[in-house]
Amino acid sequence: MKIEININNLVRENVKGLSPYSSARDEYVSDGSEMVFLDANENPFENGVNRYPDPQQRSLKDVLATQKGVEASQILLGNGSDEVLDLLFRAFCEPKVDNIISLPPTYGMYKVLSNINNVENREVLLTEEFQPNVGEILKVMDQHSKLLFICSPNNPTGNGISSTHIRELLTNFNGLVVIDEAYIDFSKDASWITELPQYPNLIVTQTLSKAYGLAGIRLGICYASEEIIAMLNKIKPPYNVNELTQQRALERLHAIDDVRNEIAEILRERNALNQVLAEIGFVEKTYPSDANFILAQVDNATHRYNQLLNAGIVVRNRTTQPLCANTLRFTVGTPEENRKLIARLKEIDN
């Protein structure tokens, strides 16, 4: 079955009528010939970054398009995926009118962005197995439900969301389904990017912040239909991805084998850490992870959190999250860091 959607019915009225801001670097695109650039009020003295960056990040998108098997016109880049997610709100959600659906326990930014954008956030708890409650989601959905956020693998629980549930939601949700794949490179599951041709209502977000080891440069990526990307391009700030970020991202994408080796090492460490955690007396349960962190249920999360802090180790206390009472989230570190963590865990386990 082919899903039919009309983006013009989903996008905000004011965005529909916008044309993208045209910057100096948009109006004249270099064809490689020697030109004198006197169009953007830049300082002419070369220092590597005296010129504005490419507002369309063409080189970066070309590499990503090849690696991911999409067209460059299906990619939007942002200052972290947090900016990408914010652009989705601003393009599709009319404040005080539209709503989004999110599935706690999950990534906190969906709620933060809904508050900032004054858009109702309808929360439908995951099940005990941390899977979406599809019936309930479709029940709370109405004609103003514009975005459904599915985080897979999910943060903080670490599990992937079942593809059967995702397909059901893609088929039945009347807005856009955003799959946040911040941790996909650690997962045994494939990315949903390859499904974009089947589902015009699908948006996939990824980031260089986790597996690619570039949290400091802020590069988030949105993959979607050309139509959706064109809407987002209308509202993105012209120079939202700076020159240094574009350069570092390109270098890293060209060193994809290094990235893969680091991922493999993190996964080995994760699996070893999971075994040790399970043997710690105060750890009651560890949850299977498809990401670079492990959620564990302990006897008293706040107490154990403080003990670890005193021992020089910072983990994340998730005890206040729904379905996460007395849980701690452990990011997988270097082998050395993990050895330290394990030693401290054993020390306080008395």
Ligand SMILES: *Cc1c(COP(=O)(O)O)cnc(C)c1O
């Ligand atoms: C870390 C994280 C992000 C953050 O992405 P940035 O590109 O660093 O903004 C997005 N989504 C989830 C689920 C995350 O855990």
